[in-house]
Amino acid sequence: MSHPRLPYDDVVLACPVTIAYERFSEHSAHYWLGSALRRLLDDSGLQKTQVDGVCVSSFTLGNDTAVGLMQHFQMSPRWLDHIPMGGASGVVALRRAARAVQCGDASIIACIAGDTNHKESFKHTVSAFSRFSQDAVYPYGAAGPNGSFALLTNYYMHHYGATRADFGKLCVAQRNNALRNPHALMKKPLSLDDYLNARVIADPIHLFDCVMPCAGAEGYLVMRREQAEALGLPYVRILGSIERHNAFHHDPVQYRGGWAMDIDELYSMAGVSPRDIDFLETYDDYPVINVLQFEDLGFCEKGQGPQFIRDHSFTIDGSFPFNTSGGQLSVGQAGAAGGYLGLVQALRQLTNTAGNTQVNNARIGMVSGFGMINYDRGICTAATILQRG
Numbered sequence: 235m236s237h238p239r240l241p242y243d244d245v246v247l248a249c250p251v252t253i254a255y256e257r258f259s260e261h262s263a264h265y266w267l268g269s270a271l272r273r274l275l276d277d278s279g280l281q282k283t284q285v286d287g288v289c290v291s292s293f294t295l296g297n298d299t300a301v302g303l304m305q306h307f308q309m310s311p312r313w314l315d316h317i318p319m320g321g322a323s324g325v326v327a328l329r330r331a332a333r334a335v336q337c338g339d340a341s342i343i344a345c346i347a348g349d350t351n352h353k354e355s356f357k358h359t360v361s362a363f364s365r366f367s368q369d370a371v372y373p374y375g376a377a378g379p380n381g382s383f384a385l386l387t388n389y390y391m392h393h394y395g396a397t398r399a400d401f402g403k404l405c406v407a408q409r410n411n412a413l414r415n416p417h418a419l420m421k422k423p424l425s426l427d428d429y430l431n432a433r434v435i436a437d438p439i440h441l442f443d444c445v446m447p448c449a450g451a452e453g454y455l456v457m458r459r460e461q462a463e464a465l466g467l468p469y470v471r472i473l474g475s476i477e478r479h480n481a482f483h484h485d486p487v488q489y490r491g492g493w494a495m496d497i498d499e500l501y502s503m504a505g506v507s508p509r510d511i512d513f514l515e516t517y518d519d520y521p522v523i524n525v526l527q528f529e530d531l532g533f534c535e536k537g538q539g540p541q542f543i544r545d546h547s548f549t550i551d552g553s554f555p556f557n558t559s560g561g562q563l564s565v566g567q568a569g570a571a572g573g574y575l576g577l578v579q580a581l582r583q584l585t586n587t588a589g590n591t592q593v594n595n596a597r598i599g600m601v602s603g604f605g606m607i608n609y610d611r612g613i614c615t616a617a618t619i620l621q622r623g
């Protein structure tokens with residue numbers, strides 16, 4: 235059943251910020267989130283008291299919640315949200331914050347995501363990630379997402395004819411994009427031979443299919459258009475957005491995501507079609523999930539992902555610019571900030587502040603998120619279409 239959704243009239247996004255990633259960090263998540271907030275204030279010219287809403291995403295806050303974080307930051311927002319949805323967090327935060335501004339619950343909302351990465355952080359995160367992982371995966375030695383994505387990748391390859399070279403083409407293109415991004419942790423070129431000859435992690439997953447955990451933070455502001463103009467901030471309009479959770483749960487193996495249930499509504503709300511999208515930023519902790527997003531977001535039919543890959547270059551200056559920052563596979567995955575990476579990059583593209591990663595004449599972009607893999611599937615999906623202000 236389709237439910238009509240109100241447009242996001244006069245609510246805009248501004249001030250994309252990234253706190254440079256580090257492979258390991260002894261700082262707490264609070265430091266990374268606080269650094270993102272400080273950068274938002276510095277770049278916007280706002281005082282902390284003018285930010286009356288905050289949205290937080292993090293896996294490594296320990297015993298603190300978003301409420302506890304506000305006490306650390308000595309803030310008293312009248313609107314506060316905590317979005318623990320991993321790779322879908324950035325777009326879901328956008329949706330929540332935009333509606334809060336639209337209905338007057340807050341005037342200016344800081345959306346921030348960040349995590350630390352101590353030597354043992356990732357181990358602790360995956361060991362207690364969910365009841366599914368604790369009961370069905372971790373006790374059998376399949377810690378973390380590698381085994382789950384190996385299952386999804388193997389299924390997709392056997393049913394739709396994808397090859398490792400297809401997935402490798404995406405990884406190589408993203409690395410080429412990352413080499414133009416000063417924030418990317420991966421600084422070395424990657425060839426297709428490098429990709430194909432890399433060591434096996436969980437067959438058919440090899441080294442360069444796997445995202446690298448790191449520490450870092452991302453953020454952006456949500457406000458009304460007139461506020462952004464008064465502050466002199468370039469801004470981005472929201473044409474439409476969707477989210478869906480635990481979609482297609484009867485499928486024995488995940489070969490599609492929740493985007494497929496709502497994508498027609500997204501394009502209808504935005505008043506555009508896939509042909510109008512100038513660039514795409516997806517959540518990309520493993521290549522197979524990129525292919526599912528190509529299909530479920532309407533850029534090709536289900537099962538046509540391999541041919542779609544063969545038909546495009548995916549580089550900034552080539553056909554179908556994709557993950558123009560380099561994506562998590564070449565920038566790094568700073569925990570929940572990985573779910574913000576594509577959105578923050580899209581804001582840079584559409585405010586013409588993407589530097590060497592800028593796509594020429596980028597006017598409309600799409601951002602897609604995918605998060606919270608439990609045992610055999612990711613259960614959170616979201617997407618948004620944005621337009622230059």
